[in-house]
Amino acid sequence: MPRILTRSRELQLRAESLLPGGVDSPVRAFRSVGGDPPFVTRAEGAYLWDADGNRYLDMFGSWGPMILGHAFPPAVEAIQQAAARGASFGASHAGEGDLAELVMQCFPSVERLRFTSSGTEACMSAVRLARGFTGRNFVIKFEGCYHGHSDAMLVKAGSGVATLGIPGSAGIPAETAQHTLALPYNDLAAVQAAFAAYPGQIACIIVEPVVGNAGTIAPAVGYLQGLRTLATEHGALLIIDEVMTGFRLSLGGAQQVYGITPDLTTLGKIIGGGLPCGAFGGRADVMEFLAPLGPVYQAGTLSGNPLAMAAGIATLSHLIADQQTVYAGLEQSTAAIADGVAALAREAGIAVTTNRVGSMFTWFFTDQPVTDFASAATSDTARFGRFHRAMMEAGVWLPPSQYEAAFVSTAHGSAELEILLEAARGALV
Numbered sequence: 001m002p003r004i005l006t007r008s009r010e011l012q013l014r015a016e017s018l019l020p021g022g023v024d025s026p027v028r029a030f031r032s033v034g035g036d037p038p039f040v041t042r043a044e045g046a047y048l049w050d051a052d053g054n055r056y057l058d059m060f061g062s063w064g065p066m067i068l069g070h071a072f073p074p075a076v077e078a079i080q081q082a083a084a085r086g087a088s089f090g091a092s093h094a095g096e097g098d099l100a101e102l103v104m105q106c107f108p109s110v111e112r113l114r115f116t117s118s119g120t121e122a123c124m125s126a127v128r129l130a131r132g133f134t135g136r137n138f139v140i141k142f143e144g145c146y147h148g149h150s151d152a153m154l155v156k157a158g159s160g161v162a163t164l165g166i167p168g169s170a171g172i173p174a175e176t177a178q179h180t181l182a183l184p185y186n187d188l189a190a191v192q193a194a195f196a197a198y199p200g201q202i203a204c205i206i207v208e209p210v211v212g213n214a215g216t217i218a219p220a221v222g223y224l225q226g227l228r229t230l231a232t233e234h235g236a237l238l239i240i241d242e243v244m245t246g247f248r249l250s251l252g253g254a255q256q257v258y259g260i261t262p263d264l265t266t267l268g269k270i271i272g273g274g275l276p277c278g279a280f281g282g283r284a285d286v287m288e289f290l291a292p293l294g295p296v297y298q299a300g301t302l303s304g305n306p307l308a309m310a311a312g313i314a315t316l317s318h319l320i321a322d323q324q325t326v327y328a329g330l331e332q333s334t335a336a337i338a339d340g341v342a343a344l345a346r347e348a349g350i351a352v353t354t355n356r357v358g359s360m361f362t363w364f365f366t367d368q369p370v371t372d373f374a375s376a377a378t379s380d381t382a383r384f385g386r387f388h389r390a391m392m393e394a395g396v397w398l399p400p401s402q403y404e405a406a407f408v409s410t411a412h413g414s415a416e417l418e419i420l421l422e423a424a425r426g427a428l429v
């Protein structure tokens with residue numbers, strides 16, 4: 001029976017008269033998959049409910065943060081208790097140190113860190129810090145990777161930029177964009193060539209260690225080690241953007257999985273347990289270039305917000321205490337989901353390439369291996385749109401873009417697997 005979306009539609013019409021596209025973040029508008037975005041009223045565990053009472057199995061988890069499922073009781077309680085003590089102080093409080101200690105327990109490469117209110121701010125600040133520390137202007141990023149929407153990062157970016165098929169963004173002066181070198185992912189020769197072309201001028205490499213913003217793309221064997229070697233050789237800093245992979249792929253993110261030590265790490269999403277929070281950190285000698293100690297300015301009214309700290313502490317404390325069960329369980333449940341639907345696609349004669357690392361994955365509607373953005377772009381996005389709409393009708397909410405990763409939480413169990421496979425049987429036609 002088709003879903004009723006009456007109330008969501010009313011809310012969307014109002015939102016479109018108030019917010020550009022009716023959204024506060026473009027990818028939520030469903031523009032690349034079609035259909036009307038339901039308006040969510042509440043979320044719990046692995047599920048979302050919309051304004052018309054429809055229930056959805058949530059396969060994007062607020063784009064990554066909700067690894068323990070929605071309304072995780074210890075996080076809810078911690079937020080409620082923190083709120084009763086005041087929402088924001090604009091002054092130092094113990095929660096900042098408490099969460100920082102937990103982050104450093106998970107990320108040994110982080111000797112000092114600073115909290116921000118988003119992953120964008122974390123990445124923007126880390127790049128500015130790398131430029132200030134090295135005295136160099138150029139930055140290497142990779143096509144299809146997304147590091148938030150600061151000017152220097154919106155060059156051949158992934159996520160919503162790729163979803164909307166726009167090369168970058170209007171409003172960014174050429175003088176700014178020219179210092180961003182966007183290279184193919186998984187191509188070390190391109191990085192070597194860039195260093196040869198700009199000797200002594202490249203401040204940093206920033207990379208998604210496992211790409212999530214072109215859909216999921218794993219690093220080739222030796223790729224991350226190659227970036228580490230080249231950065232060191234040429235006096236550039238290696239920034240590993242773990243906003244999506246941090247605490248997701250393991251407690252220590254991708255750098256733990258692949259055995260890489262960056263100079264700086266950026267974090268977000270899970271670190272705030274669903275509240276606005278990012279962080280950047282790494283080598284103490286680099287971080288101490290930050291004001292008030294050094295000449296690189298960076299600030300934020302709500303940085304280290306007490307409620308975000310409380311939610312992050314509750315989330316990371318659980319992940320640390322239960323890490324064996326959490327990550328082994330996520331590996332097993334995500335493999336069953338990703339491989340189960342891939343098998344149904346094969347049975348239906350539909351070409352799907354499944355890329356998965358831990359509990360993040362993407363079904364690319366292509367028969368090609370997907371190793372970089374160019375190969376991801378061979379996907380049949382119209383077919384993905386039809387699949388997405390059919391899954392929504394069946395009560396399964398996938399990320400509304402071929403160029404995004406799906407995420408599984410600890411709240412996804414065998415019942416959720418059955419719901420998903422049943423929906424896919426009807427959607428893969």
Ligand code: KE4
Binds near residue numbers: 120123
């Ligand atoms: P935020 O500013 O959205 O908190 O973080 C930016 C960011 C930085 N680095 C990586 C690797 C990221 O994935 C992100 C944000 N991810 C997107 C989803 N692919 C956010 C969703 C959205 O833009 O609405």
